Amino acid sequence: MSDRSQLIETGVPFTFDAQRDAEFERLVKRYPTRESMILPALWLAQEQEGWISAEAIGYIADRIGTFASQVFEVATFYTMYNLHPMGKFHICVCRTLSCYLLGKQEIVDYLKRELGIKPGEVSKDGQFSLEEVECLGHCGTAPVVQVNGEFYENMNVDKLKELLATLK
Amino acid sequence: MAEKVKLFVNGQDVEVESGKNLIDAIGAVGIEIPHLCYHPALGADGNCRMCLVGIEDGRPPLVPACKTMAVEGMKVQLDTDKIKKIQRDIMELELINHPIDCPICDQAGECKLQDYYMEYDGQKSRMTVPPVAKAKHMDFGAGVVHDQERCVLCARCVRFTRLITKTGELGIVNRTDSARVTTFPGRPLANRYALNVVDLCPVGAMTSKDFRFKQRAWFLAKSESLCHGCSKGCNIYIDHNKEKYKDDIIYRFRPRLNQQVNGYFICDEGRMTYKLENDNRLNVAQVAGKETSVNEAVENVRRVFSQAKKIVMLISPNCSLEQMQAVKKLATANNAVVSGYSDGYIKTGDGDLFLIQDDKSANRAAFGLLGLDSSKAGFESALVEADLVISFQNDLCRSLDDADIAKIQDKAKIVYIGSYKDGLGEIAAITLPVAAYSEDTGIIINADNILQQYDVAVRKNDPAIDLLQIVTLLGGEFKNREEVLTDLSATIAALNNIDLKHIPSEGIALTDKEVSNVAA
Ligand code: SF4
Ligand code: SF4
Ligand code: FES
Ligand code: FES
Numbered sequence: 001m002s003d004r005s006q007l008i009e010t011g012v013p014f015t016f017d018a019q020r021d022a023e024f025e026r027l028v029k030r031y032p033t034r035e036s037m038i039l040p041a042l043w044l045a046q047e048q049e050g051w052i053s054a055e056a057i058g059y060i061a062d063r064i065g066t067f068a069s070q071v072f073e074v075a076t077f078y079t080m081y082n083l084h085p086m087g088k089f090h091i092c093v094c095r096t097l098s099c100y101l102l103g104k105q106e107i108v109d110y111l112k113r114e115l116g117i118k119p120g121e122v123s124k125d126g127q128f129s130l131e132e133v134e135c136l137g138h139c140g141t142a143p144v145v146q147v148n149g150e151f152y153e154n155m156n157v158d159k160l161k162e163l164l165a166t167l168k
Numbered sequence: 169m170a171e172k173v174k175l176f177v178n179g180q181d182v183e184v185e186s187g188k189n190l191i192d193a194i195g196a197v198g199i200e201i202p203h204l205c206y207h208p209a210l211g212a213d214g215n216c217r218m219c220l221v222g223i224e225d226g227r228p229p230l231v232p233a234c235k236t237m238a239v240e241g242m243k244v245q246l247d248t249d250k251i252k253k254i255q256r257d258i259m260e261l262e263l264i265n266h267p268i269d270c271p272i273c274d275q276a277g278e279c280k281l282q283d284y285y286m287e288y289d290g291q292k293s294r295m296t297v298p299p300v301a302k303a304k305h306m307d308f309g310a311g312v313v314h315d316q317e318r319c320v321l322c323a324r325c326v327r328f329t330r331l332i333t334k335t336g337e338l339g340i341v342n343r344t345d346s347a348r349v350t351t352f353p354g355r356p357l358a359n360r361y362a363l364n365v366v367d368l369c370p371v372g373a374m375t376s377k378d379f380r381f382k383q384r385a386w387f388l389a390k391s392e393s394l395c396h397g398c399s400k401g402c403n404i405y406i407d408h409n410k411e412k413y414k415d416d417i418i419y420r421f422r423p424r425l426n427q428q429v430n431g432y433f434i435c436d437e438g439r440m441t442y443k444l445e446n447d448n449r450l451n452v453a454q455v456a457g458k459e460t461s462v463n464e465a466v467e468n469v470r471r472v473f474s475q476a477k478k479i480v481m482l483i484s485p486n487c488s489l490e491q492m493q494a495v496k497k498l499a500t501a502n503n504a505v506v507s508g509y510s511d512g513y514i515k516t517g518d519g520d521l522f523l524i525q526d527d528k529s530a531n532r533a534a535f536g537l538l539g540l541d542s543s544k545a546g547f548e549s550a551l552v553e554a555d556l557v558i559s560f561q562n563d564l565c566r567s568l569d570d571a572d573i574a575k576i577q578d579k580a581k582i583v584y585i586g587s588y589k590d591g592l593g594e595i596a597a598i599t600l601p602v603a604a605y606s607e608d609t610g611i612i613i614n615a616d617n618i619l620q621q622y623d624v625a626v627r628k629n630d631p632a633i634d635l636l637q638i639v640t641l642l643g644g645e646f647k648n649r650e651e652v653l654t655d656l657s658a659t660i661a662a663l664n665n666i667d668l669k670h671i672p673s674e675g676i677a678l679t680d681k682e683v684s685n686v687a688a
Binding site for chain 2: 002003004005007009054057058061066067068069070072073076077134
């Protein structure tokens with residue numbers, strides 16, 4: 001996992017739009033404590049902006065009434081939260097044990113070469129972003145790649161070539 | 169006394185207190201269970217796994233000692249091969265990405281990672297890949313500097329800000345080998361107890377900006393004392409060192425456990441008052457603005473003392489109980505008035521519900537015990553006829569403005585006998601330096617009526633005379649501190665049954681009946 005703690009500050013205050021605001025209020029009633037809203041609130045922010053800024057994390061912490069450090073922890077723990085604007089195609093490669101042993105490095109190296117970016121970066125044209133992530137829960141069919149949330153299993157470089165060709 | 173339970177530790181019978189976890193219970197009888205994340209003030213987090221022990225009763229093979237309570241008859245194994253292997257493995261994991269920069273690390277010499285490596289590990293590194301690089305010397309605010317690479321992720325610091333100060337500035341972000349402690353952008357450490365994370369950190373990841381690189385831990389003499397920053401009287405260690413050809417210098421204060429007073433912590437302001445002990449000391453005697461020897465100043469004080477018609481003795485709420493009693497008796501014998509007027513030492517509204525008190529003096533409660541008046545009215549009426557005001561450590565400039573002091577100077581001589589470069593010392597007709605509390609022995613009573621004793625910590629090359637001696641030189645009836653203590657026990661009802669010569673280190677709680685004084 002790359003360091004995700006360098007948050008991006010937009011300089012613009014964040015607030016939920018009317019729709020997310022209503023959704024927040026609807027969800028908050030479901031939980032015994034307000035801290036439970038950290039995960040859903042981060043999803044709402046990501047849904048709204050496509051990614052989560054420092055301002056969004058601060059806003060969520062204050063809105064829930066918890067420490068910003070705690071929301072910061074959760075946001076950086078789960079690689080599914082985007083902490084910077086993503087490419088049109090966001091590619092995640094699992095780097096945990098099963099995938100590691102079954103050759104995730106070849107896949108990462110190939111993608112680095114092919115896309116000209118390192119994990120944690122976005123290509124200049126905004127088409128692709130790459131991330132190494134922790135176990136995606138599909139260890140039985142390792143190595144695993146995810147594109148915009150969809151799984152591609154038993155991956156190898158050849159299959160990846162085909163897959164990339166379809167991403168336009 | 170808490171109830172005792174009997175355990176079998178490594179096959180041996182030991183008696184320990186019940187209601188404690190195995191680390192504390194067994195630790196209290198001198199058997200160490202290594203641990204990184206557990207701290208008695210922060211509870212068991214169970215994240216480091218260094219404390220795994222075996223219990224022979226059919227439960228899972230190994231359990232964390234921090235989360236296991238001592239119960240009667242428990243058979244605890246601490247030294248099986250399996251446990252030793254786990255301890256070694258955990259140490260190896262902790263050290264994979266550790267920079268091992270002990271030669272430039274403040275913690276060296278008092279570091280759990282060093283100690284445990286020597287005790288439980290001792291193997292060579294098997295790592296052939298470069299360690300994960302993280303951020304170094306991050307300024308976290310409040311004088312705390314963090315090194316992410318040295319951190320073992322025990323979360324003590326994080327839990328301190330969430331559970332104790334409830335300010336929650338710190339968090340552990342990322343996961344796996346990328347995990348690290350940090351603050352949220354724009355929300356640095358900002359609480360009045362932040363420097364406690366430096367003491368809590370078992371390694372050198374949290375350092376104090378003030379102390380960094382000043383001294384190696386093993387050169388410091390660690391003397392027990394009491395903070396005089398406010399009326400809480402927190403228990404501290406004075407860490408000091410007298411380098412060759414130099415004077416005895418204090419490098420830091422650290423909290424010292426006293427469950428009855430401050431628990432495991434102290435406030436940052438109090439911690440920094442060590443600077444006053446080094447740098448703000450009055451060390452030259454002055455008569456009429458001219459430097460003189462201490463002897464000459466003493467002679468001058470004796471002369472004005474014997475010539476004065478009406479004397480006001482102004483005593484500081486920072487003086488020890490013995491000093492107060494000696495001054496009180498001196499006053500009675502000379503038909504003088506004693507006043508403890510010191511409103512300027514109280515910062516109303518500054519205190520909190522944890523440790524910090526409004527009253528920035530250490531021993532005001534003793535005024536009540538000895539029946540010393542500290543009201544402004546009392547002081548003013550005493551002044552009416554006075555032609556001499558002798559201040560014992562009391563910096564009147566904190567309570568009165570220049571104009572008021574000038575009015576006093578018009579009719580009376582001011583003598584200042586004190587330890588610090590205070591306002592009053594600068595304008596007094598005679599200024600006489602005496603030992604500060606870090607160089608002296610004395611008793612103070614805190615805001616909660618707990619009576620405690622501090623002892624000589626620092627020994628200066630050129631030791632200052634102590635205040636009790638000055639009182640003796642002015643004709644006071646006591647020849648030494650022992651005599652004052654005997655007198656206090658005999659004449660003060662609340663102290664009748666207290667052995668002032670042997671005060672236990674946790675102090676003695678006086679009941680409310682015994683001390684009726686409340687801050688003025
Ligand atoms: S900085 Fe120190 S106290 Fe905080 S998590 Fe790291 S090792 Fe533990
Ligand atoms: S709370 Fe008061 S006595 Fe305790 S450390 Fe702070 S100033 Fe010193
Ligand atoms: S290890 Fe890659 S999906 Fe679990
Ligand atoms: S002290 Fe028990 S797990 Fe860390």
